[in-house]
Amino acid sequence: MKAVSIALAATLACVATAGQASSVAYNSAPADTWFYGNGNDYSPANTAVLTTDDNDQLYLRWHKTFEVAPASDGNVYSFTLGTEPMSFDWGIDNNGGASITALLTIRNLGTAQTVSYDPFFVGNDNESANGSVQNSARLSFAFLSGVGFNPNVDDTYRLTLDVDGLAGGPQSLSIDAKLGAGVPEPATWAMMIGGFGFVGGALRSRRRATPRLA
Template sequence: MINHLYAAAAALLTVSVASSAQAATDYNSTPASGWHYGSGNDYAPANTAVLTTVTPYNSDQLYLRWHKTGQVAPASDSNGVYSFALGTTPISFDWGFTKASAPASALITITNLGTAQSVSYDPLFVGNDNYTAVGPYSTTMQNSARLTFAFLSGVGFNPNINDTYRVRLDVNGLYGGTQSLSVDAQIGTGVPEPATWALMLVGFGAAGLAARRSTKTVRVLA
């Protein structure tokens, strides 16, 4: 009975902490841990989308950015969209998170907004060369991937076509609960989001209906 009470109290505490967490995303920012993975990839300015979740006890961060491989990340717009000229390749995304609790699980999903093709993978899989920094209160995980990597071929990356690619990072096991962050890479003029396409189609349909009604009215009056 006592064990059940302890479990219930722990569950209530977890819910309370998660519900009191405050999350905010800053674009073209720098993660608290900085970028350190790999060799010679600690670029400045960082131009990173950083989601910070603050709880009564600690804070967590998720962060993402796009850039041409081997070059400094360009600044994004206020919605986390990075723009690249047609023909830019290879293009990489960098991901990372700093957590104040353990253990965590994560999922990365890459979506081609023009074709709806997507690929998901576990960035923390055993054998991956993630950068890991363990301190007394936090653990930092970082890595990157290129759209030209074979395991991402299902996304259908083509640098010579106007398109938009979205990377989304989902992390569980944080003090602030489950958190998600996404940023886009726009190639050329890009493509609208699916929701925008839907609104455009509705608009086209309404315009077509209005045109048919107008034509019918003209015939009746003539």
């Protein structure tokens, strides 16, 4: 009986996991295309698109305002210093029609400043069609000033869209905007610090080994 219970629990766990499965395609396009505003259906779309087993979608992209989004390297969009204004576009394709909640978070990786907001309650200009809702925002907007955007500083800004209530369960999608050299990843910082330590140690050893002249 115990073995049957364990097997049943494992089966249910597998079913739950499968129901929440998703995949992400980069430099892609949302199923319902970009339709928010006039002239924003840029081609190529160069969008990060998360698709669930239930064919719901979350999608995001970074770009210079009024210009085509560059192709990303994985989830990283790269820009030259001085790129301004900077915009991000977001969209949710809720094919199941369930009642959902969402949160958009922008994090400055260089300063750890973070701004979060509910995209459904900021302004009233979201556009909807075929079960999708879309909009965009600029990092220069006043309500995003807390993230400390400076186009002339090497930095990376991480955009995350979290959605709850979809048929496949909670989903999350993140993309980065890297300005200039961006912010080194933690592993890179560790290598740099280790390198500095090695050089310092070598210099100390050299000083100790240098003979004094009489």
